Amino acid sequence: MPGRLLLVEDTPSLSMVYRQVLERAGHPVISASTLAEARAQIGVERMRLVMLDLQLPDGDGLELLDELHRDRPEVRVIVITANGSINRAVQAMRAGAFDFLVKPFDETRLLSAVQNALATAPFVPEAAVEAETGRDGFEGFIGRSTAMREIYRMVRSIGRSTATVFITGESGTGKDVCARAIHAVSARAAKPFVPLNCAAIPRDLLESEVFGHLKGAFTGALSDKPGAAAVANGGTLFLDEICEMDLSLQTKLLRFLQTSTIQPVGSARATPVDVRIVCATNRDPAEEVRAGRFREDLYYRLHVVPIHMPPLRGRPEDIIEIASANLAAFAAEEGKTFTGFDPEVSRILASRPWPGNVRQLLNVLRNVVVLHDGPLVTADMLPVELSLTEAPPAPVAAPAAAAVEPPAGSNGARSAGNLSDRIAPLVGTPLAEVERQLIEATIEHCGGSIPRAAKVLELSPSTIYRKIESWAAGQRQAGA
Known part of the structure; x- marks a missing residue:
């Protein structure tokens, strides 16, 4: 494995610990504690990987990341950031970092990130990414708008990482396509992509679907069944509609993320798995946390690299x-x-x-x-x-509703007056009756066309049909 690993960390104790772990795993390491030392080492050594602390005594680690991204695109960079600086880590990912580690991290996470970085294909220069995203589509997406080109670039950067991804966006915007694209451009592409819709599975079966179960664990468990997490081992587990997950299962999911082990229903033994988590929701996850429907600690564990799908x-x-x-x-x-x-x-x-x-x-x-x-x-x-219901063009005259003839008996002569004059005849009339008069007058103004009236009133035609039926039913009951 030609080339060495450059560790840029200004805290001596941490630098020593990281170096010992890496060297025990067979990775030759060169250390630097400042940007100046790192630049000097890069100038004389052939580096394959740089582990880069962002907070350095003589400058910002992002400066060195930019230089490597521009001048040495074949060198992979794993950034190291302090807990609570996730935004900086995301900024680094967008600037071309391969992955990031949030202090404190354990030996397993460190070695996994390094091995993934060294095992993947050479770093793709930004020019190549721009050329690729200039095509008609990208990994299942279609579109060349600025918004989508940014999504393509983010997916390419995120795909190189092993970090958890949290996709948000309205229903129908392509969150599933985004998750599959992240998997397809990652080092896990040859391994399984396992989607699981948390909203489509009954609450009492969701734990079994995620973690699996043993024969006899509950009524109907006629044989052992591996869960989605086990099936996705080595690949990607996509948890769609994550905010629909029951709170009790959220606790178990959090433990799974912390330990990288699963415990099937009915089993007394935990089993390690290597799974990358991508999750999605059409809700506002922060609002779900505030409302108490989603665990705050799980949210911060999952919401590492956010990506928002733009509406059409x-x-x-x-x-x-x-x-x-x-x-x-x-x-x-x-x-x-x-x-x-x-x-x-x-x-x-x-x-x-x-x-x-x-x-x-x-x-x-x-x-x-x-x-x-x-x-x-x-x-x-x-x-x-x-x-x-198509979006109307910008109005060039008075709104259509202003042209509607007033219903009989509503003193239309006053309609040209101020607001108080216009509503005076309706004061004391029940709101439901006012609504009925307005709808009927609008239908009459539109020549009896309910679809046209619906468009003027910005309602669905079916809403007006239902109201007409309810009015007729009310008249029949009154007559009876």
Whole structure:
């Protein structure tokens, strides 16, 4: 194994301990306690790996990281940071560090990080990463927006590490795709990727699903079953919807993260496993902690390297690209002849807010392909709800609601007056009756079209239909 390991640590006692552990494991080590000493050693020695403390007497360790990243991209860097400086560690990862260690760390964690760094493929220069992310997609993603190019760069950096990753984002933004991409670019890519949806498994079975069970451990346990953590040994365990996990199981997950061992249900013996944890949620994890639904200590254990998936409305330039790629795939699956979208459909797709994000867009495209045929997708093929709820253009006149004729008996002559004059006829009227009068007047103004009225009122057409049915039922009961 040519090349040595450079340890840059200014605390003599820690430097001695780290060096002894590394040398016992067969890694030749050169020590430095300042940036100046480290630069001198790098100038005369062939280094394969640098372990770099960020707080040094003569400067910031990130300075040396930047220099290595620019001039010696083949050298891997593991940064060392004090507890409570996670943001600095994340900053270092984004600057090109391979991994980071938070003091205090044990011998196993130290050696694992070093071995992973030395065993992986050569460091990919930033120029190569930029060239790769400039393509149409990246590891299952589609899109070339600035927001997605940043995600690609982060995934590439995070993938080189063994640190726990916490993915957040709205439903349908691609958190699962992100987790798979992190695994695919990591040194664990050849090992299993095991996804587990914490919200889809009954609470009393979740512990068994994660940690496994022995035959006879509970009613229905007819044979030994390895849990997801054991199946993922050597690879990545993806815990989706982590904030849905029961508090009692959160305690066991925390112990698993601290000890790297699992204890199947019914077993008296713990078994060591080597698993990288990636978790995701569509909730605000900090808010879940404040509400007492998620353990604070587990949150800080998991929330090491955060990555937030942008909503589709935040990258509108990617919408047509995503739609085109999936239209072609769905058409091939269904044996249809679609080749693209007409201009009106492209405008509708690009202007819609997409609250369900990419998942909602794909559902719309699947609906179109199943029910119609091409070659072009036209506006009449789109689901009715899509064209009704697209984001309206910026108003150039008074809002549509202002043009609605007032209901009979509401003293429309006063409508041009101030707010008090306009609402005076309604004072003393129950709110439900005011709502009914407004909805009925809007429907009349829209020529009896409930979909058009719904668009003016910013409601779903189904909401108005339900209200009309409830009003009719009320009249029938009154007549009876």
